[in-house]
Amino acid sequence: MTEDALTAPSGPGATPLRNPAATTAAPGAGTLLRLLRDGRPRTRSELAAVTGLARSTVTQRVDALLASGLIGPAGEAVSTGGRPPTTFSFRPGARVVLAADLGATHARLALTDMSGTVLAEDRADIDIATGPEPVLDWVVDHGRTLLESVGRHTRDLLGVGVGLPGPVQHSTGRAVNPPIMPGWDHFDVSGYVDSRIARPVLVDNDVNIMAVGEHHVAWPGASHLLFVKVATGIGCGIISEGSVYRGAQGAAGDMGHIYVPSGADRPCRCGNTGCLEAVASGHALAEALTAQGVPATGARDVVELSRNGSVPALRALRQAGRDIGEVLAASVNMFNPSVIVIGGALAQAGDHLLAGVREIIYQRSLPLATENLSIVSSKAGESAGVIGAAVMVIEHCLSPEHVETLVMGG
């Protein structure tokens, strides 16, 4: 490992870990922690046997991990003669993570431990179009308040995760030409947050972090998962072999602008016609209902109408599900996922949307691709985004190479 690798994490929008003066890492500490993250306590001998590390190295690294607080003693193992050996286990509460899920008009903030469990939450109406500085100031200020509310300090922060409602360049963590985020184009989100809170910051788009959160909460064993967010717009986060699939330019999962036959000549905000978003998004449904004399201004109104039993709203939701199903049926044949999750504001309108999706996928896709396919509503619900943002930070900062810096740099 080079010194560059130690001081410059390579994740999306990551700022360098603190203590750039630390020139010595702790090789092996990351491997030990990776093992201990399963929650099972182990003795030094067991750790040496499983990792192949020298007993003396294990002793040193365990001491470093104990000093960092990332692990703690977990009682004694059964003695095989002589003094019973101490076991050690991961302490998920040793650090906390600040996670922000920013939407066009709403923001959610959460503090989690290192297992992704939410410790405290906050939410607010915001206007993303006011620009990055006021919105990120809100994140930092309310983040500090959340920390205080659970008796923790910024020095306890492992890092900060931020989800943005627009395309994010994976290599830099910056929004690129985001349609609904004036002022954010190429803004250095992680640099700005880091300048105010001095911890590593990771940035990704909202649908990717929702996919990560849903996978973590409800489908940790699923190898291939599609998370479809149906709200004002429509987007898809893709998990492949447990990680976010991004494609060549990081543009993968852009479902909203795929052509659907029922869209015909309907104009889309992207400039094309017949896009899925132009017929099946919350915005499109509200417009169509209003034209039918059932006034609605957005996804939330459509949900409200459907809860009140409005037949036009239920019909529109069912048809939106069918249109989304057309696109997903093709993706099932091409991608062969094991789970499709339907989330986002419009998915809260009960099972009408989901029923339409299922109807078309089961009609159109081949038996081999659907026999083990689950098509379900989001279980993580509105927390999917903040949990995913936290998991993104945890996986990045607890990866072996970063742990080896962390335990030396403190």
Next chain:
Amino acid sequence: MTEDALTAPSGPGATPLRNPAATTAAPGAGTLLRLLRDGRPRTRSELAAVTGLARSTVTQRVDALLASGLIGPAGEAVSTGGRPPTTFSFRPGARVVLAADLGATHARLALTDMSGTVLAEDRADIDIATGPEPVLDWVVDHGRTLLESVGRHTRDLLGVGVGLPGPVQHSTGRAVNPPIMPGWDHFDVSGYVDSRIARPVLVDNDVNIMAVGEHHVAWPGASHLLFVKVATGIGCGIISEGSVYRGAQGAAGDMGHIYVPSGADRPCRCGNTGCLEAVASGHALAEALTAQGVPATGARDVVELSRNGSVPALRALRQAGRDIGEVLAASVNMFNPSVIVIGGALAQAGDHLLAGVREIIYQRSLPLATENLSIVSSKAGESAGVIGAAVMVIEHCLSPEHVETLVMGG
């Protein structure tokens, strides 16, 4: 590494490497060979410096690799005082690979070296429906003849790669419910070939190996590539981060049965209607042309007609390209590939098919997903399959863990 891992390669349809009695591996030999496969000669000191292996370990492993023939001396480096040190380099010709690309009615066979370069070739008209034993006997018998023709023996074989024209279960390398391969369902292809030739055997479906071959020959740097085979049927092999993307059940890339609007009520052999294959495959085009009074029995006739300037054939090819483009445009938005290759028998009819594909993708896909997207004809052509089958064997058998057995087991 456990002994199980040594004697039981885990690739698709792999049979155990020979010499199951070998209980000692050569840790580090695989790492050294992986490094040397770039073709650059290196000294023992350079190998020790780059890998971090002890100098004594490097000396032992270099000796083992020399004894196996996988590397050889490559002259002397510049002396820094004293006797100039010897350099070593990978010898791609030390072993050969037998690769078979089996179609419904044609088979191609090739012998390659360990860089995937074809040394000798054979092809024949076969009928896959005669069942696995006669077809695989042909592979083995003609494989032996190819070996003799270049003065090599079966003991020089690194392994055998086989591509089948139907779905192959990745974990076992067996065909599963293959529609055009009566008698092959769940047949143990690798076990049968291994019983006759006693080398590791890997099996995959023809479109996956064509994607691997095209990637190896023409686009080795492309991270995400779609290879579309347009022949009697239509299928897609997907390369993601340099490897075959398989999805949850290994069913990924099944493009032929995605619904296209122009298919409307056209019945497909899968039992559904409106599938891409029902309107744009060689079989569908031949039927449609025949109905128009231009007799054709399959993809090859359609190609022949187009080469002779038949306007109905050219029109049909252009429209087939558009239909394929409809499906690919959606895949571009979802997968964000950097390269789409159009191959298979129908792609040999000049640029008419490709022009239709390009027309629709550039019309339908978002600028971000197409600005760096290449849409091209196959460069590997008819050799894509055998080269891909060979590369599959090379990557599997020269992976570090297998090399470490190979150099001890001989």
